[in-house]
Amino acid sequence: MAKKPYHHGSLRPALLAGAMELLEQKGAPSLSLREAARMAGVSQTAPYRHFAGKEALLAALAARGFEELTRALDEVAATGNAAETLHATGRAYVDFALARPQLFRLMFGPEIRDKSVFPETLEAAQGAYSRLTAAVEAYLASRRIHVKTPRVPAVTAWSLVHGLASLLIDNQITDMEEDGKNRLIDAVTGFFVTGG
Amino acid sequence: MAKKPYHHGSLRPALLAGAMELLEQKGAPSLSLREAARMAGVSQTAPYRHFAGKEALLAALAARGFEELTRALDEVAATGNAAETLHATGRAYVDFALARPQLFRLMFGPEIRDKSVFPETLEAAQGAYSRLTAAVEAYLASRRIHVKTPRVPAVTAWSLVHGLASLLIDNQITDMEEDGKNRLIDAVTGFFVTGG
């Protein structure tokens, strides 16, 4: 039986855990610092000893999201030839968004105004981006395509999967059965490798 | 000199105008019904005679946004051959997002939970989508490409431009001069027609 000591002891991780739960339930805008504090059993102002404010807590959640996305992309890396790997990378990106829509929105949305203020978040985001870039560049190399600006194909592939993920989680693509939706995702994520 | 009569007379349009101004300044989450009421010179609760709540007001703003986007797409329709028109349509879509980022986010974001609750908004959204679909289908026809599910290429093209627009306005594509950014937009929006 915890006797509610004056000092929590590990409040920071407790706040993050509670906030992550609230995030998937209600989204970042409805997530409140006060409710996260209540879940951890501390006063409304206790979080300010561990986070500069709400945005800093959200940035910490986003960093965890980017790390999770990076792991998901790493899992499908080098599971086939370069074209198959690129397709699987795109599919994993979309699957991540569908599995954790609120976290995905937070990671890329405007709640965190400037990632450079939160180095941990910025670094984690760059880690995920580097996996995408690597898959695109490996694919281009395998097809002996030489480009002067590798950023263009990387952003093209990223736009394709990011756009599909966004449209899906924001319910812009409706009136489809689960089966048709899956084929659609395969077709769109495969477009970059199958060509126009 | 208006003598602040008890009845405003045209409060609904006045609220929409004020809210649209606030939207581009601070974004939908920070836009408050109370501030829009203050701008119109009425009490905090007056908006409830004209809108069911904040979401209904946002939905009305989003409907205007979709109408504006539709006009922008119509302006570039049939300005060249089918491939050029499709490319211009994509470019116009991204340009709209860059010109009105907060409105774009509102139109496609989670603030409006279910467009079918707001028929005006749903209809306006479908109008814009139909312009995109038309451009894609005209392009496919011009290249004599026959597909059984025209939705797949339509969603592919949409994902590409929607993803690029989202990444740009959410500041995910950084460290670029204006010139390189413009070339990037041209390359990505052109990818669907130039092929992989």
Place this chain on the structure above:
DNA sequence: ACCTGAACACCGTTCAAGT
């Protein structure tokens, strides 16, 4: 038919004070 005023249940954040 349209608008106001007071009230309720919330927020994020600050600051002096407590252990």
Place this chain on the structure above:
DNA sequence: ACCTGAACACCGTTCAAGT
């Protein structure tokens, strides 16, 4: 070093009352 309590300036929304 970490946490609390009271306070400030906000929200969205409801409801009885005013014109």
